[in-house]
Amino acid sequence: MSGNAAIAGSIKLIGSAFIAAIKMLVVPLVFVSLVCGMTSIAEIGRMGRIGVKTLAFYLGTTAFAIAIGLALGIVFEPGAGVALVADATAETKQPPHFGELLVGIIPTNPVSAATDGNVLQIIFFAIVFGLAINLAGEVARPIRSFFDALNAVIMKLAEIVVSFAPYGVFALMTWVAGTYGFDLLLPLGLIILAVYVGSLIHAVVVYGGLITFVARLNPTRFFQGVVEPAIVAFTSTSSAGTLPVTMAAATRNLGVKNTVASFTLPLGATINMDGTALYQGVTAVFVAQAFGVTLSGADYLTIVSAATLASIGTAGVPGGGLIMLSMVLTSVGLPLEGVAIIAGIDRILDMARTTLNVVGDCACTVLVAKSEGEIDLDAFNTPHVLAAPKFESS
């Protein structure tokens, strides 16, 4: 081992501690955030038509986003020629039969699913557990509040772990550069390119297409109207933090009535993360290529469902998607060292994915508002110039 590699190896310890802390969060985060997601989705169901339309749009576009991410990962091949070896001995898995895969996600023992870190089984249990809480009704209210509180605690824990990212990322990048030299620069550049190109395609083709052909509105007006929240999302990398700007843009620039915007936008900032899903698709393919893992058709399907659920569970805060990436990788047995490599460029990726997340919330809001007749078409069709926000004087 050369001197450089030895130093890189010891610095890696700090990075490994960071990755261990991320792994520590996966099981509680996935379980608790999904239970909470399910209990809030039940309320949405009660909101009737608007709720169903919103959910259909959010989930449908997310699945599309992952497909675009996977396709770009395959086309750009960012991991080709990168020969990484996982620390832990990667289990060689026989591709499961589709039927077995379905039966296999039912945990015979939920506790061992948690201790084994079997993410798909945990997801399954969280979904049925959340549904059962809703069905149990009033008597289960304390359990619901308990999970809401637990979710807040785990989100705080995630925030604490993410606040160590600069040190962890520095250590990991030092290790990556010391061990692999410049060989990884091109692949990382390709990942960035794939995520940005994918986000652009998704925005123009999927949102632009839906606005033009389904809502029958002018897509140029739509994209002009979302410039402000898009800029704030790009720079803040937080869709939750951007929410006030998104609400203002939707109601003022796009003419959406508050009855729709006040429901679809906060919900979107919580569960609709197309950019995050797209990024998870690209990075999952990269990690598989880099570690020489061949993904089967069933694996791709698993990634689509895991990333859809992951994007629902992702908090709209900087770096939220990076933590959930570990869940997506685990769902198909990909090594979590992949997260370490992505972590180094995550901020740049976060800028694109948060922007897409926020634009997607606006697109859905316009679509739902148009179909409900809750949109002021004159306001929508009036061209908007970027203006400083106006504050009402009290």
Ligand code: ASP
């Ligand atoms: N930063 C993203 C958001 O707030 C979440 C993510 O990290 O993917 O929308």
